[in-house]
Amino acid sequence: MSPEPSLKSRYDVIVAGARVAGASTALLLAREGLDVLVVDPLPRGRDTLSTHALMRGAVLQLHRWGVLDRVRAAGTPPIRATTFDYGDETITIPIQARDGVDALYAPRRTVLDPLLAEAAEAEGARVVHGTSVVGLLRAVDGRVGGAWLAGADGVRRAVSADLVVGADGVHSRVARLVEAPVEHLATHASASVYGYWRGVEREGNRWTFRRGLGMGTIPTNDGATCVFVSMSPGAFALARARGLDQALRELVVGMDPELAELLTEEGRVGVLHGFPGRRGFLRRPVGPGWALVGDAGYFKDPLTAHGITDALRDAELLARAVVAGSESDLEGYGRARDRAALGLMEVTDRIASLEWSLAEVKALHERLAREMNGALRVLLEGVSAQETAA
Numbered sequence: 001m002s003p004e005p006s007l008k009s010r011y012d013v014i015v016a017g018a019r020v021a022g023a024s025t026a027l028l029l030a031r032e033g034l035d036v037l038v039v040d041p042l043p044r045g046r047d048t049l050s051t052h053a054l055m056r057g058a059v060l061q062l063h064r065w066g067v068l069d070r071v072r073a074a075g076t077p078p079i080r081a082t083t084f085d086y087g088d089e090t091i092t093i094p095i096q097a098r099d100g101v102d103a104l105y106a107p108r109r110t111v112l113d114p115l116l117a118e119a120a121e122a123e124g125a126r127v128v129h130g131t132s133v134v135g136l137l138r139a140v141d142g143r144v145g146g147a148w149l150a151g152a153d154g155v156r157r158a159v160s161a162d163l164v165v166g167a168d169g170v171h172s173r174v175a176r177l178v179e180a181p182v183e184h185l186a187t188h189a190s191a192s193v194y195g196y197w198r199g200v201e202r203e204g205n206r207w208t209f210r211r212g213l214g215m216g217t218i219p220t221n222d223g224a225t226c227v228f229v230s231m232s233p234g235a236f237a238l239a240r241a242r243g244l245d246q247a248l249r250e251l252v253v254g255m256d257p258e259l260a261e262l263l264t265e266e267g268r269v270g271v272l273h274g275f276p277g278r279r280g281f282l283r284r285p286v287g288p289g290w291a292l293v294g295d296a297g298y299f300k301d302p303l304t305a306h307g308i309t310d311a312l313r314d315a316e317l318l319a320r321a322v323v324a325g326s327e328s329d330l331e332g333y334g335r336a337r338d339r340a341a342l343g344l345m346e347v348t349d350r351i352a353s354l355e356w357s358l359a360e361v362k363a364l365h366e367r368l369a370r371e372m373n374g375a376l377r378v379l380l381e382g383v384s385a386q387e388t389a390a
Contacts, residue, residue, distance in 0.1 A: 021294025022167030144289030191236030194228035
């Protein structure tokens with residue numbers, strides 16, 4: 001199909017990608033009165049590879065935005081504790097109630113993405129699926145001034161805008177079109193296999209670590225639990241060769257025999273998913289007339305399950321900068337993103353190496369918790385400034 005014929009010829013902002021990062025950015029910009037168009041080539045609610053878990057900062061944001069009640073209403077179970085299993089030592093950390101957050105959540109992307117898109121529409125953003133950004137409009141000085149949009153039939157339509165936001169994932173077309181350089185590249189990558197089972201009755205999130213392996217159970221929607229095992233890319237290649245089902249079962253049996261007994265064929269929901277691994281990166285996030293958010297600008301290994309939280313945080317940082325309105329504000333978004341991201345990326349890269357003792361990975365998780373608190377402070381600094389100005 002061709003781009004939606006009722007689209008206007010100009011918007012304040014065009015956002016490529018209607019998932020977590022793109023829909024959140026559009027929601028916040030539209031709430032501030034900007035005229036926002038969001039386009040996405042895929043149908044609304046299409047599933048995608050995801051770690052699901054929302055950290056405290058993400059839950060706090062959804063609460064502040066008025067979206068958390070919708071996440072709860074969709075049947076997403078509250079998670080009130082997280083357990084770390086290091087073999088000879090098990091640590092359970094209860095979720096402390098504060099700032100309107102008394103639990104964590106891990107919604108399926110088939111739930112969270114549409115909820116955020118609907119919230120953006122409720123604020124006045126135009127969200128169109130089946131349409132992609134396929135090119136950029138540029139002024140004579142090279143500044144981006146809009147985008148070429150196309151539907152499945154390839155028919156192109158020019159729409160101008162003051163800003164084009166790439167929220168279109170790790171393979172971002174917007175990032176390629178603006179030639180956004182990679183400014184930081186991780187050294188390591190972990191691979192993973194995951195699926196969903198009903199009947200896995202375990203309280204809260206549980207992360208299990210053994211030499212060279214990580215495993216997690218995460219309660220999610222429809223009474224299902226996401227079960228994943230992370231390994232080296234080389235081990236993943238061997239696992240894929242002998243079959244993901246068999247490989248996952250063998251690995252779970254070796255790490256947690258009691259859990260393995262709960263992973264019945266009757267209880268499994270859907271197929272297994274495999275991720276062969278990808279090194280994390282930070283791309284330059286802003287330039288004349290363009291910005292990147294979510295995985296388009298910043299991706300790190302999923303073993304620390306922080307991707308959605310990063311995307312929501314950066315969407316808010318970007319939206320604040322756009323509303324503030326100057327080029328220096330946009331450059332400030334880039335600096336704030338890096339300040340929040342670099343420490344998290346570094347410790348995640350070390351964990352993703354899978355080259356640690358159990359005592360070392362415990363220490364890395366303690367460092368990760370400090371970095372998470374630091375990233376949350378970067379977000380809350382702007383909230384405090386806004387409240388003071390108001």
